[in-house]
Amino acid sequence: MATDDRTLVDFDQHSLTYKAGFPQISHELRSQCPVAWTEAYGGYWVITGRDVIGEMAKHPDLLSNDHDPTGARRGYEGIAIPSPKGGTNRGGFIEMDPPEQLEYRHVLNPYLSPVAIEQWRPMVAELSHACIDGVVRSGRLDFVDDLANIVPAVLTMGMLGFPLADWTIYCEPAHAMVYTPPHSPDFPRVLDQAIQMSGKLAEEMGRARTNPRPGMLKALIDAQDTGASFVDEDILGTLTLLIGGGFDTTTSLTAHALTWLDSRPEQRQALLDDPNLLDTATEEFVRFATPAQGGGRTITQDCQIGGHSFRSGDRVWMAYGLANHDPQAFEEPDEIVLDRFPNRHAGFGLGVHRCIGSNLARMTFKTMLSVVLERLKDYRLEEGGAVRYEDIGTINGYKHLPATFSPGTPKGQPLAQVMAEWESRLYAGSTTA
């Protein structure tokens, strides 16, 4: 309860008000207080100031990501606000604190570093071209369904060491989990779908023990076998996290960029012509749209951070998407400025939980965008066709983004064949059965 001098705001990142008001909503909130309190979902702090959110992210000892649904430790509720009811597992290492969290990242980082992701660039380019080939004769596509859902999902399969064609099994549940608001009547069905997905992941884990294929799942199991304190439930949670993070965020980023570029042909050409501009523009799209809008934390002890007082057990929403529109840190924060730099955005999160896939996201986004700009030069979005997520408070994404363009001719192999060829290249020598 708010009994002290905290600033009360009417805020719920899952609401339609939030969706309609993003990103301008951040200014009103911040002007009341960059650290404000909402009574939604039992009450939590909403952090919208870029400086204070950066300061808070430096204290993982005071702000816990831990999710403890069985009450084995302190009963903390993890990174989702509200915390999903009924589950017993935490969502992988993003719902852990150091040093445990770092043990997972230490195993996975070598697969996601700037050097490591370069080996995936040719596959991402071929997949992107194959997706365009599939629609190029028709003159019409849905950027989400026909491209931006497919490429990151197939890539994630490859990185995990899963059969590439299995991306379809995980795609719908992974997206539905983030766009279905917790108050939706459809939520129980979606949760059920997610549980079924966990079952499939458990099967995959079993297979990885008998017929391992190279990739991140094998790395986690190898670490477990050689002394890491990983339990199977947390490896499963981590797989779900990597799928969720790998599928949805880059899809959303791509949809936002293609939406903004719809009416700006000169900017499209500029991005094609200048790789440096594509680099800064990528950071700017991440800042502006902030695909992963924020994360929940739990305060571990009474404390003061950046001049603000918190009490042990308080819940906190690190509103990275709103902090990314703080005019004290970003001139004209609600404009997209392709060459904005410096750009100290918080779009990949801050502190020890910085998005582990940020380098992969950048590469995948730039590749998909370049292929679109090169091959669908005159694309225009269909008026009224774009469908954003019902709830953008977790992922600020699009369900559909249909467009038309002048038809062209396919350049390479169909998608199924591209996937089959990469599958045999990636898993040569491994049993795929």
Place this chain on the structure above:
Amino acid sequence: MQVHIDPDVCQGHTLCALAAPQIFLLREDDGHAYVTSPDVPRGQEDVVRRAVATCPEGAISITE
């Protein structure tokens, strides 16, 4: 000019390497930044200042 990266604060955002690729190198295992020498070569001062300004964590400092 000398440049210093606080390894406990750097989280591998890699934006310093975008600002000044000749100065800031990224570790192969996790993409966190390092410099081979704290001494900033002449002519690189401005890009290093841009790297300081763009680091989301504020992990880079300079002494003139």
